[in-house]
Amino acid sequence: MGATSGGRASGPSRPWRALNRAYHGRRRLGIGSLLGLPLTWMLVIYLGSLVMLVVSALYELDPVTQKPTSTFTTANLSAAFTEWDTVWVVIRTAGVALLVTVICFLISLPVAFFVSKVAWRWARRGIVVAMLLPLWAGYLVKGYAWRAMVSPAGNQFAAAGRGGGGFLESTFGWTPGYGRVAIVITLVYFWLPYMVLPIYAGLDRLPASLLDASGDLGARPLRTFRSVILPLLLPSIAAGSIFTFSLSMGDYIVPQIVNQGEERFLFGSVINGVLGAPNQPLAAALTLWPLLIIIMYLLAMKRLGAFENL
Amino acid sequence: MRLSLPARAALCLITIATLLFLYLPLVVVARLSFNPAKSVAWPGWSGYTTDWWSKAWESDAPREALLNSCKVALVATVIALVLGTLAAMAMTRFGFFGKDVVSFLLVLPIALPGIVTGIALQNTFSRTIDLGLFSFKVGFGFHSLVIAHATFCVVVAYNNVVARLRRSSPNLLEASADLGAHGSQTFRYITFPLVRSAMLAGGILAFALSFDEIVVTTFTAGSGFETLPQWILANFSRPQNVPLVNVMATFVMIVSIPLAWLAQRLSDGGDGGDGGAGR
Numbered sequence: 212m213g214a215t216s217g218g219r220a221s222g223p224s225r226p227w228r229a230l231n232r233a234y235h236g237r238r239r240l241g242i243g244s245l246l247g248l249p250l251t252w253m254l255v256i257y258l259g260s261l262v263m264l265v266v267s268a269l270y271e272l273d274p275v276t277q278k279p280t281s282t283f284t285t286a287n288l289s290a291a292f293t294e295w296d297t298v299w300v301v302i303r304t305a306g307v308a309l310l311v312t313v314i315c316f317l318i319s320l321p322v323a324f325f326v327s328k329v330a331w332r333w334a335r336r337g338i339v340v341a342m343l344l345p346l347w348a349g350y351l352v353k354g355y356a357w358r359a360m361v362s363p364a365g366n367q368f369a370a371a372g373r374g375g376g377g378f379l380e381s382t383f384g385w386t387p388g389y390g391r392v393a394i395v396i397t398l399v400y401f402w403l404p405y406m407v408l409p410i411y412a413g414l415d416r417l418p419a420s421l422l423d424a425s426g427d428l429g430a431r432p433l434r435t436f437r438s439v440i441l442p443l444l445l446p447s448i449a450a451g452s453i454f455t456f457s458l459s460m461g462d463y464i465v466p467q468i469v470n471q472g473e474e475r476f477l478f479g480s481v482i483n484g485v486l487g488a489p490n491q492p493l494a495a496a497l498t499l500w501p502l503l504i505i506i507m508y509l510l511a512m513k514r515l516g517a518f519e520n521l
Numbered sequence: 522m523r524l525s526l527p528a529r530a531a532l533c534l535i536t537i538a539t540l541l542f543l544y545l546p547l548v549v550v551a552r553l554s555f556n557p558a559k560s561v562a563w564p565g566w567s568g569y570t571t572d573w574w575s576k577a578w579e580s581d582a583p584r585e586a587l588l589n590s591c592k593v594a595l596v597a598t599v600i601a602l603v604l605g606t607l608a609a610m611a612m613t614r615f616g617f618f619g620k621d622v623v624s625f626l627l628v629l630p631i632a633l634p635g636i637v638t639g640i641a642l643q644n645t646f647s648r649t650i651d652l653g654l655f656s657f658k659v660g661f662g663f664h665s666l667v668i669a670h671a672t673f674c675v676v677v678a679y680n681n682v683v684a685r686l687r688r689s690s691p692n693l694l695e696a697s698a699d700l701g702a703h704g705s706q707t708f709r710y711i712t713f714p715l716v717r718s719a720m721l722a723g724g725i726l727a728f729a730l731s732f733d734e735i736v737v738t739t740f741t742a743g744s745g746f747e748t749l750p751q752w753i754l755a756n757f758s759r760p761q762n763v764p765l766v767n768v769m770a771t772f773v774m775i776v777s778i779p780l781a782w783l784a785q786r787l788s789d790g791g792d793g794g795d796g797g798a799g800r
Contacts, residue, residue: 227703227705228703230704230705231703231704231705234704235704238615241611241614241615242611242615242617245607245608245610245611245614245615246607246608246611246612246623248603248604248607249604249605249607249608249611249627249675249679250608250623250626252604252671252672252675253626253627253630253672253675254626256642256645256668256672257626257629257630257638257641257672258626259645260638260641260642260644260645261637261641263641263644263645263648264637264640264641264644264645267644318535318539321531321532321535321536322532322535322536322539324532325529325532325533325535325536326536329524329529329532329533330533330536336789338536338540340782340785341540341543342539342540342543343781343785344778344781344782344785345543345544345547345778346781347726347729347733347777347778347780347781348547348773348774348777348778349732349733349750349770349773349774349777350733350734350735350750351733351735351750351753351754351757351770352547352550352733352753352770352773352774353546353547355550355753355757355766355770356546356547356549356550356770357546358561358757359546359549359550359553359561359563359767360545360546360549362561362562364562376562376563377549377561377562377563378545378546378549378563380563381562381563381565382563400542400543400546403539403543404543432524432528453632454632457632457633457634458634460634461633461634461635461636461637461736462634463636463736464735464736464754467754468757479634479636482636482640483636486640491644494640495640495644498636498637498640498641501633501634501636501637502633502637505632505633505634509625509628509632513625518624518625518628
């Protein structure tokens, strides 16, 4: 870096000097002016909105105008948290998010291990970058790509063409079609790089001598993996799982793209449906589910040291 | 740990399969954009036309959506860069009470599902906020999208700059002070050149994030303003527009993937570093 450019001998101009004097030795002023703007933005706009969202769940809906009134009620909350139908969708969504996380982990581990410990040194950066680039291809673009991939033959859109299926069906003769399997595949596809990156970074930090030592002490690779690699890798796995889990938890676009018909499969779709009903207070009460689950998940992962690995 | 040759070969195969899994759908869409038929049925590798590309170029709706996306992303990125860089400098230079809470707050907008952020912001923007002296309503349109996008882009800029500052030695700042430099000179000649490429990388990634975003966008755009992802979402299930969607999707990939690659290169720069590329 060209940090030495210029190197002017004369000092700063007068207003700068005054400013420098004002800041000199004043730690609090330094923190305040650096952090003031970003912190205000996040507190007022973001945290403020979250608080207002929670509050808005406590008001009754006017059945005629379908607008929130100023009458206090806990009916929305109890509807959101006690109706079995809703709770079941939450459990199912959390299950899908966990499944996606586990699949991402199972794919990421061998891949990250290969890249950081086995692959030729010169190829490492290249493979990691290649893994990350599809992240930026556009969320909808990728979702749409999977729609084209899994499209079954005889589908209304396929019918306009040769009457054949999408890529999977015409190449391999098999497709999951639109539905739950396609949703899980698409979610794994979306969030996989978020798991690969932290695990790769974690493995990269792991000194090779540690693995050699384990081998010298007579451990077979599987034992080394279980007793040495896995414990040290836990924070990285936790960091990756934050993304795979919480991003899957709140998704409601994927079901629209690769799942036709079943509208209440993932919780995000339920919230969106209620919001469009329109019933803003109930929708607000429902968002407390993902909010609480994910904040609890974040706190649990923080204990595992995930935040140092984000 | 010595792995046997079959074990290493298996790992290599899994990696290759994963890369195929990641790129195959993108190739499929790109190929479909040259497909003569109006469908997502796989046409094989023969039969090409560039008609859809010229048609997409002439259509107003996707082009306007593309421009809208660029405008929002540009302004949101500038705001996010300023906020993210300031926060990164504060977080690396000082230790203070509540630092953990601040880092938690900065990560929250990307860790929380878009639908929560989206509904929360929609709720706020649609209300008349009474501050006693005056009251106002944010409303919906270009400006509400910029506010929403900037909020979740801050963390991208922050991550990149913070990673660079953590990797650079604090001795540089001390040396600068020992040589008699004032705070503003240290920033100008030491800190800024150090983080410049990280800011650029963070800026590109923030731009890409904003450009692609659909969930928060759906809730905060209002009815009169359409971004490219919104246009794609509204049109992918209309058979007559499938070819245009293929073209726009391919276009987004062609533009954003090289940009992401550039960002990656930039954030690796500086000290030949070790990842920390942010996301």
